[in-house]
Amino acid sequence: MSRRLAHTLVVALFAALVVLAFSRVHYTWNWAGVWEYREKFLQGWLTTVALSLAALVTSTAIGALAAVCLQSRNVLLEAVGRVYVELIRGTPLLVQLLIGFYVIASAVGLENRFVVGVLVLSLFSGAYMAEIFRGGLAAIPKTQRDAARAIGLTPWQTMRFVILPQAVRLVLPPVAGQLVSLIKDSSLLSVIAISEFTLNAQEVNSFTYSTLESYLPLAVGYLLLTLPLSALSRWLEGRFKYET
Amino acid sequence: MKLDVTNLTQRFDATTVLDRLALATGEIQALVLVGPSGGGKSTLLRILAGLDVPVAGSVAFDGSPLPRDEESLRRYRKTVGTVFQAYNLFPHLSALDNLLLPLVRVHGLSHAAAVARVREPLERFQLMAHAHKRPAELSGGQKQRIAILRALVVQPRRLFLDEPTSALDPEMTAEVLEMIGELKALGTQFVLVTHEMGFAKRVADEVAFIGDGRVLAHGTADEMFNRCDEPRVRGFFARILA
Numbered sequence: 295m296s297r298r299l300a301h302t303l304v305v306a307l308f309a310a311l312v313v314l315a316f317s318r319v320h321y322t323w324n325w326a327g328v329w330e331y332r333e334k335f336l337q338g339w340l341t342t343v344a345l346s347l348a349a350l351v352t353s354t355a356i357g358a359l360a361a362v363c364l365q366s367r368n369v370l371l372e373a374v375g376r377v378y379v380e381l382i383r384g385t386p387l388l389v390q391l392l393i394g395f396y397v398i399a400s401a402v403g404l405e406n407r408f409v410v411g412v413l414v415l416s417l418f419s420g421a422y423m424a425e426i427f428r429g430g431l432a433a434i435p436k437t438q439r440d441a442a443r444a445i446g447l448t449p450w451q452t453m454r455f456v457i458l459p460q461a462v463r464l465v466l467p468p469v470a471g472q473l474v475s476l477i478k479d480s481s482l483l484s485v486i487a488i489s490e491f492t493l494n495a496q497e498v499n500s501f502t503y504s505t506l507e508s509y510l511p512l513a514v515g516y517l518l519l520t521l522p523l524s525a526l527s528r529w530l531e532g533r534f535k536y537e538t
Numbered sequence: 539m540k541l542d543v544t545n546l547t548q549r550f551d552a553t554t555v556l557d558r559l560a561l562a563t564g565e566i567q568a569l570v571l572v573g574p575s576g577g578g579k580s581t582l583l584r585i586l587a588g589l590d591v592p593v594a595g596s597v598a599f600d601g602s603p604l605p606r607d608e609e610s611l612r613r614y615r616k617t618v619g620t621v622f623q624a625y626n627l628f629p630h631l632s633a634l635d636n637l638l639l640p641l642v643r644v645h646g647l648s649h650a651a652a653v654a655r656v657r658e659p660l661e662r663f664q665l666m667a668h669a670h671k672r673p674a675e676l677s678g679g680q681k682q683r684i685a686i687l688r689a690l691v692v693q694p695r696r697l698f699l700d701e702p703t704s705a706l707d708p709e710m711t712a713e714v715l716e717m718i719g720e721l722k723a724l725g726t727q728f729v730l731v732t733h734e735m736g737f738a739k740r741v742a743d744e745v746a747f748i749g750d751g752r753v754l755a756h757g758t759a760d761e762m763f764n765r766c767d768e769p770r771v772r773g774f775f776a777r778i779l780a
Binding site: 438441445455 | 589616624627
């Protein structure tokens with residue numbers, strides 16, 4: 295059986311189960327009411343896309359910077375990296391968002407919700423990225439640095455031509471997974487009243503009392519973002535593939 | 539080359555690996571370092587190759603001492619070639635790109651000039667057919683021969699080879715030793731660490747026996763293998779050649 299056929303089969307089976315479940319609860323659909331608010335869904339979805347893209351770039355940069363700190367021989371830098379990673383990974387994003395928005399952003403006079411949301415989300419995701427990057431760099435054997443030094447590469451060239459190309463291949467799958475999480479985690483920004491996809495769906499629900507009709511499009515909307523990302527990651531993995 | 543090592547000491551944590559080692563060679567082309575594992579051969583070779591800095595002592599090739607700061611050492615390493623036991627090829631690059639990397643990035647050749655430079659050696663050592671393979675697709679012997687070429691194509695003053703055949707089966711060992719023998723015939727200077735005593739005998743101008751972080755005996759191949767009366771050296775050869 296081909297892989298494509300297997301995937302289609304599993305999706306079809308799952309869909310059949312969902313349809314069966316819905317048919318048993320005798321739910322009365324009201325798509326017409328929700329359709330009225332299609333603009334709101336689209337606007338929310340686009341906001342989520344924009345938030346995610348911005349956080350994706352920022353969190354990768356923060357993650358890289360924090361990974362450098364974690365690797366640093368300077369004990370102060372190492373401590374900064376370690377405390378950041380442990381604090382962020384050990385606390386709920388919800389709490390970080392509330393403190394970030396109502397306390398820290400207010401204290402420094404930052405009022406743009408969108409900017410605060412992207413920053414908090416990036417700091418959150420960056421901590422996970424940092425550990426992924428650190429692990430990827432640490433997985434390259436010391437003998438590779440030896441060989442690079444032996445041929446006279448500078449430390450910077452060693453990073454650029456020897457370490458990074460090998461580390462990228464290692465971190466690609468976990469980074470893609472982290473980015474998928476980031477897109478879904480952006481739904482929590484609804485708690486600081488950014489009218490992104492999830493908040494808008496919640497509002498449609500409160501206007502129409504059509505819960506499933508409001509939230510099913512939400513699931514589809516997130517899948518539209520996360521599935522292509524997974525596909526892209528698999529394609530890149532294939533391109534970087536080589537035996538070691 | 540003429541090598542002068544005085545008072546060379548190297549420690550890792552509390553372990554003394556080289557203990558005030560001294561060695562002065564004549565004007566020679568090939569120096570072979572032999573001796574028991576853990577005796578300090580590889581540590582000495584890494585210092586000679588400019589990869590490690592000793593805690594004390596000095597090394598001079600042809601009268602010019604090795605520097606101690608990393609920037610000067612890097613300039614020194616550009617002028618020599620090092621070959622490792624485990625090949626240490628870059629697995630993400632093809633064999634050809636492994637050769638081109640130092641030429642283009644360290645020695646400033648254009649891509650075309652670098653490709654032209656590596657063609658003749660690849661053909662001479664029957665590696666052209668494998669040039670576009672990644673290291674994982676090469677046999678151990680092919681990997682090590684590419685690694686030797688990577689060190690060689692930058693036209694170094696001399697090569698440092700650290701047990702280049704220890705990870706290879708006998709057939710591949712023969713293939714790599716043949717290449718090193720050919721380099722000797724071409725006039726390449728090198729310092730070789732090896733357990734292949736037959737080969738050492740053939741190729742060495744001088745042999746130094748290293749044990750317990752010191753030079754226990756040193757002389758021409760003939761003096762060392764046939765006439766050495768240092769008991770530890772005789773015992774070692776007796777065991778290994780038996």
